[in-house]
Structures are given as structure tokens and as C-alpha cells.
Amino acid sequence: MKQFQNLRVVVTGGTGFIGSHLVEKLLTLGAEVTVIDNLLHGNKLEHLGRHQNLSLYEGDVRDIGVVSEALKDKDLVFHLAAIVGVEETQLAPSEVLDVEIQGTLNVLNSAVNNGIKRVVFASSSEVYGDLVEPMKEDGPFYPKSTYAIAKLVGEEYCQAFHQKYGLDYTCLRYFNVYGPHQDERFVITRFMKRVLCHKPILIYGNGQQTRDFTYIDDSVSMTLLAGIKPEARCQAINIGTGIATAICELADLIATSMDSKVPPKLAYINYDDKRPRKIEIFSRVADITKAGKLLQYEPETTLASGIRKYIDWQLDKRR
């Protein structure tokens, strides 16, 4: 990680959940960090205050002027800006495509023009759909939503830019990242907030659908390694743990870990317009063999300890 000392790094989506953790870690490693973000969900970097090695472009990745200015004289780009969340992406599918496609094109074009060493593109486990598991990087791919299709297009653009201009890239397919600063678009935070408000945890369907939950610190470590490891060049890599957890097990774990005076209840509800059954992923777990081999990293945080850390952070924040 010494390679990040004085490296000039751009993080798009850097005030978001994963981005803000990544920026914080880059700053502790001595990197000079430039963030592009339109603050769609607030600024999760606010707690850092001013930092001499951090600059923020409050702008849109679809604006080529902003992107080319921010990428001037930089070494490495982590491209995370995207519209995220099942409800948000359902509400504005054409904007999801626009941000993903125009935004990614702007980042790749500016990267070529500025001689950037590598673009790390935030893709998603959504590209796999849910027909095969564990999910391996070479597919098959059964995208079920506009968001998933948009991520596949972004990956294709990365490959095309490599072929045409020799630009190096790494596509990271994140599997349900969680941890401090996450908001209620994501299931773990939603469940915790329900318990804190003494309301039942709401579970869509029968709760048997599985996810591969990855703690933010492990995700950030793997993201950083993807930016510098020669082995990660021009690869798609799963960022997960290889462990499937059913949503009802997750709810039980959160309920028992929250030390609530009122025992939390679980309520099973039907799919609806906000969360249509046709785009639900019923089983999802990563094959992490490739990540282990190329990044030489195994996730360190179990779901139980990650949930414990996240709950402690939530409770601390409330005090």
C-alpha cells in the first residue's frame, strides 16, 4: 500500500458510502485525492472537515468539462459514481443508463487524454442475475434490471477502451457491501433502523433469498489492491466473501445483536411496485477464488463481527 503515498487519485462518487470510506483510507495512505460527486445522497465525507490532500468537485460525471478538469495530471481513477438502490433505479431507469454510460464514457475518454494508469470501475454482482451460483467472473450473465444492464455496458466500455487505446482497467463486482455511514437504501441499515424505532423488520417474500454480505473495510482493501496490483490489470473481479446468508437469518442476527429492550419482530410482506418480484435476486453468492489469487486477499470480517461493529457505530452516533 506504500504505492499510494503521493499518488494523485480521483474518486468519482467519492462522497457516497463506498467512495467515502475509500477516500478516507487513501488519505491515510498519503494519496492526493480529488472527488467528483453531485451529492445525490449528501456528503459522507463531511466528518473529515477540511483536508489539505482532498479536493471536491461538486458536479456531475455526465459533464465532460468537470471530468476532464478533475482528471488533469492524475495517476489513477476509481469510478464509483452511479445511481444506486433498488427503488431509486426503478424510479429513473433512463437516468441510471445515462449516468452509467455517459458518465463512464467521460471518465474513460478523459483517462486516455490524461495518460491515467488505470481506471477501476465499480460494477455489481447484479450482472449475474441469479441462475447460477456461486457466481464466477466469466459468467453466465442474466441481468434482470436496467441497473444490471448498465453495469455490463460500463464493463464493455472499459474493455473497448483497452483494446482501442491501451487504457488499463479493473472491473470490481461488489456483492452487498455494508458498514458505517450506509443509508436506508440498503437492507442492513433498513433493518437496524426498524429495530431502533421498535418497529417490526419487514422482509419481502419468504426471506429465503440469499446475499453475500461484505464488510466495508474488506471491500475497500480489495478495491485499493485492484488499483495497484499488476495481476488485476484488465480483469473483472468479484468482491465478496463466498458465504451466502438468507435474509431471514440476517434479520435474526440483527434482532439478536441489537440488545433491544423490546424483542424485535419479523414481518413477512409481499413484493410490490417499489420492489417488484420480477427483478428480485433469489440467490446470490460470489466465487472469490479469483480475488484470492489476483489480489492475494481474503475477507477478514465475519458477518457477525461486521454487524456488531456497525451496530456499535449506529448506537454511538445516537448518543
Ligand SMILES: NC(=O)c1ccc[n+]([C@@H]2O[C@H](COP(=O)([O-])OP(=O)(O)OC[C@H]3O[C@@H](n4cnc5c(N)ncnc54)[C@H](O)[C@@H]3O)[C@@H](O)[C@H]2O)c1
Ligand atoms: N453498496 C453496494 O453494496 C454495491 C454493490 C454493488 C455495486 N456497487 C457500486 O459501487 C458504487 C458505489 O456505491 P455506493 O454503495 O457507495 O452507493 P452511493 O449511492 O452511496 O454512492 C454513489 C455516489 O455517486 C454519486 N453520484 C450519483 N450520480 C452521480 C452523477 N451523475 N455525477 C456524480 N456523482 C454521482 C452519488 O451522489 C453518491 O455519492 C456504485 O457504482 C454502485 O453501483 C455498490
